[in-house]
Every structure is written in C-alpha cells, then in structure tokens.
Amino acid sequence: MSFTWTAHRFAGGALALDVANSIVLRFDPARRIDRFADVTAMDSFAEAANRFGAENPRFGLLAPVPAENRARLLHLREATDRHFRAEISAKGRPELLADLLEAIAAVLRSATVQGDRLPLDTATAQSALSLAAAAEPERLKICPNCGWLFLDRSRNRSRTWCDMAVCGNRNKARLHYHRNREETGR
Numbered sequence: 205m206s207f208t209w210t211a212h213r214f215a216g217g218a219l220a221l222d223v224a225n226s227i228v229l230r231f232d233p234a235r236r237i238d239r240f241a242d243v244t245a246m247d248s249f250a251e252a253a254n255r256f257g258a259e260n261p262r263f264g265l266l267a268p269v270p271a272e273n274r275a276r277l278l279h280l281r282e283a284t285d286r287h288f289r290a291e292i293s294a295k296g297r298p299e300l301l302a303d304l305l306e307a308i309a310a311v312l313r314s315a316t317v318q319g320d321r322l323p324l325d326t327a328t329a330q331s332a333l334s335l336a337a338a339a340e341p342e343r344l345k346i347c348p349n350c351g352w353l354f355l356d357r358s359r360n361r362s363r364t365w366c367d368m369a370v371c372g373n374r375n376k377a378r379l380h381y382h383r384n385r386e387e388t389g390r
Contacts, residue, residue: 207239207242207245209245209248209249209252209256210252210256211255211256212367212369213225213226213239213252213256214252214253214256214257214258215352215354215366215367216258216352216353216354216355216366217258217354217355217356217357218258218259218331218334218335218355219253219257219258219259219263219327219328219331220280220284220328220329220331220332220334220335221284221288221331221335221352221353221354221355222253222257222258223249223277223280223281223284223324223328224281224284224285224288224353225352225353225366226238226239226240226249226281227239227240227281227285228350229350229351230285230351231351240277240278240281243274246268246269246274246277247268247269248268249268249324250266250267250268250269250323250324251266251268253266253324254266258355259327259331263322263327263330263331264320264321264322265320265321265322266321266322266323266324266327267318267319267321267322267323267324268323268324269323269324269325270316270318270323270325272314273311273314273316273323273325274325276307276310276311276314276325277311277324277325277328279307279310280304280307280308280310280311280325280328280329280332281328282307283300283303283304283306283307283308283332284304284307284328284332284335285353286300286303286304287300287301287303287304287336288335288344288353289346289353291341291344292341292344292345292346292353301336304332304336305333305336307329307332308329308332308333308336311325311326311328311329312326312329312330315329335355342361343355343356343357343361344356345363345364347364347365347366347367347371348364348365348371349365349366349371350366350371352366353366354366
C-alpha cells in the first residue's frame with residue numbers, strides 16, 4: 205500500500221508528537237494503521253518533515269533513520285505517546301517519564317550524523333526532551349476526533365483540534381448531519 209505524507213500528518217506542532225501520531229487510530233485495534241510498519245514510509249517521513257514539520261528550522265534538514273536505529277525510534281515513539289497522554293490526562297506517572305528519558309538516552313547514545321543532516325531519530329529524541337522539559341504542559345492536548353497529540357500554540361490556549369481543516373471540519377459535518385436527521389425525524 206503506497207502512502208504519501210501530507211501537511212495534515214504534521215499537525216502535532218512538535219516533531220516528537222508527529223512521530224507519535226504516525227499510528228493512525230491507535231486505540232481502535234480493528235482500524236489501527238502503523239505508518240512506520242512500512243520502512244519506505246518511515247524513510248520518507250524525514251523528507252516530509254523537512255517540508256511540513258513545525259520544528260524543521262530548529263533541526264535543519266533531517267535524514268532518514270539509519271536501519272540499525274529504527275527499533276530505537278519505534279521504542280521512543282511509544283514512550284513519547286504513553287508519557288504525554290498521561291501528562292495530558294493529569295495522571296503523570298514517574299515511571300512513564302523514566303521510560304521516555306531512557307528511550308531518549310538510547311537514541312542519543314546511538315546517534316550518527318549523516319553529513320550535514322540530523323537523523324530523524326536523533327531530532328525526535330531532542331524534540332521529546334524539549335517537550336518533557338517544557339514549562340507549559342497545559343499546551344499539550346489530544347484531538348477529540350482522531351486522538352492525535354498536539355501542541356496548542358494559540359494565544360488563549362483554546363485550540364480544540366489537531367487540524368481544524370480536517371478534524372474540525374469532520375466534527376462540524378457530523379454535527380450537521382445529526383442535527384438534520386433530528387429535524388427531519390429520520
């Protein structure tokens with residue numbers, strides 16, 4: 205199955221969150237899709253992050269993950285997701301932070317520089333570390349439509365959707381459909 209990364213796939217606002225969001229419908233076993241299960245999609249993620257990622261100026265151009273580091277990136281992705289979901293739900297657990305920090309350390313210990321490009325796994329570890337140290341955890345949110353993690357960078361912290369053009373519109377369409385059904389009695 206071929207897959208193309210689009211700007212919507214980088215709605216998390218931080219590279220570590222975009223990587224965590226590479227699992228679509230994470231909590232629906234019947235429809236869950238791991239975009240990194242396909243090595244070519246994982247490799248093309250770095251190039252797409254160069255075009256669409258919110259943090260791409262910070263890390264410069266990203267390179268794909270070296271083959272020997274792919275498992276570490278997947279472990280980091282899962283530790284990132286578990287830790288930040290717990291933080292958002294105000295059920296922060298020290299062992300999840302420890303898991304995240306260990307995953308970050310494992311990636312950084314194995315870091316390799318590829319010319320003038322930082323590998324995706326190394327940049328993701330740095331992004332996750334920055335998020336974990338952030339002074340404003342209330343800016344981390346979960347999209348009520350798709351379940352993705354995202355940073356609310358709005359001035360008044362009122363952002364609801366990971367991407368208004370996709371998830372916000374889907375919710376509006378769903379509400380409109382149900383409202384019309386109720387009015388017509390069908």
